[in-house]
Amino acid sequence: MTDSVLRTVVRRETHSPRTAAMLVVVVVLVLAAVYAAVEIVLSLAGQQPLLVAPGAAFDALADLPSAVVPAALIAVGVVLAIIGLVVLALAVAPGRLSKHEMTWGDRAVVVDNGVVASAVAQHLATESGIARENVVVGVAHRTVDVTVRPPVGIPVDTDRLRQIVDDEVASYRLTPSVRTVVRVERPLDAGKEGVR
Known part of the structure; x- marks a missing residue:
């Protein structure tokens, strides 16, 4: 072709x-x-x-x-x-459809944003040890938005999470390119506001 x-x-x-x-x-x-x-x-x-x-x-x-x-x-x-x-x-x-072009070797593959979101969420859960149900990923035309909701008392290094997501998304070589946003949301604990 x-x-x-x-x-x-x-x-x-x-x-x-x-x-x-x-x-x-x-x-x-x-x-x-x-x-x-x-x-x-x-x-x-x-x-x-x-x-x-x-x-x-x-x-x-x-x-x-x-x-x-x-x-x-x-x-x-x-x-x-x-x-x-x-x-x-x-x-x-x-x-625009909710799809991106992904470079796979010397070929281009069209991948649905839901597939990208699921792959990023699974990879982040595996690499960080946070349960998959506590990782929410949304993929838009130019943004990958990741929200991590770890259980109370579990320490989380936001910079490490951001690096894991950045490396994974960069490996997909998406077109158009996307930027990543990573947030950590803690549940309200004893009347204190959640940490973001």
Whole structure:
């Protein structure tokens, strides 16, 4: 498999398509077009409109600048511009799936963030001697967040835990790269605040 093909496959697996956003916009536009067509047909047939007759709608639109306060027109324009920018951002910006590219030898592997989180948690539990259920790991697009909740009375070296996590995450060679955050949370003991 060539590098360009591999890059394309990895990109497709780590980025979400904008199908849902496009589908919503298309459905809204189709519904607007169907409504306009129904109103035009009713008007041509001499029937009562569903909401407003096309002629009355065009007349109201033509009279809008003089009938409405300019501040209201500006506010409506700003709201429409914001909606347009959101739709444009959804169309242009790449969506992200909860996956990372991991380099494995000379190959790239797409791995789910949940798998990375589970592997980091298990490795940290094994290396530190802290029970697995006391280690919580979350993996986001740019961050690996580790929370360790050791039982009361068990001493924990936060710097050592951070080093274990940093070394393990670095060995995965994730793309995009992630930073690690390690916290130690102690349960409340005899009314004292937990140590972080």
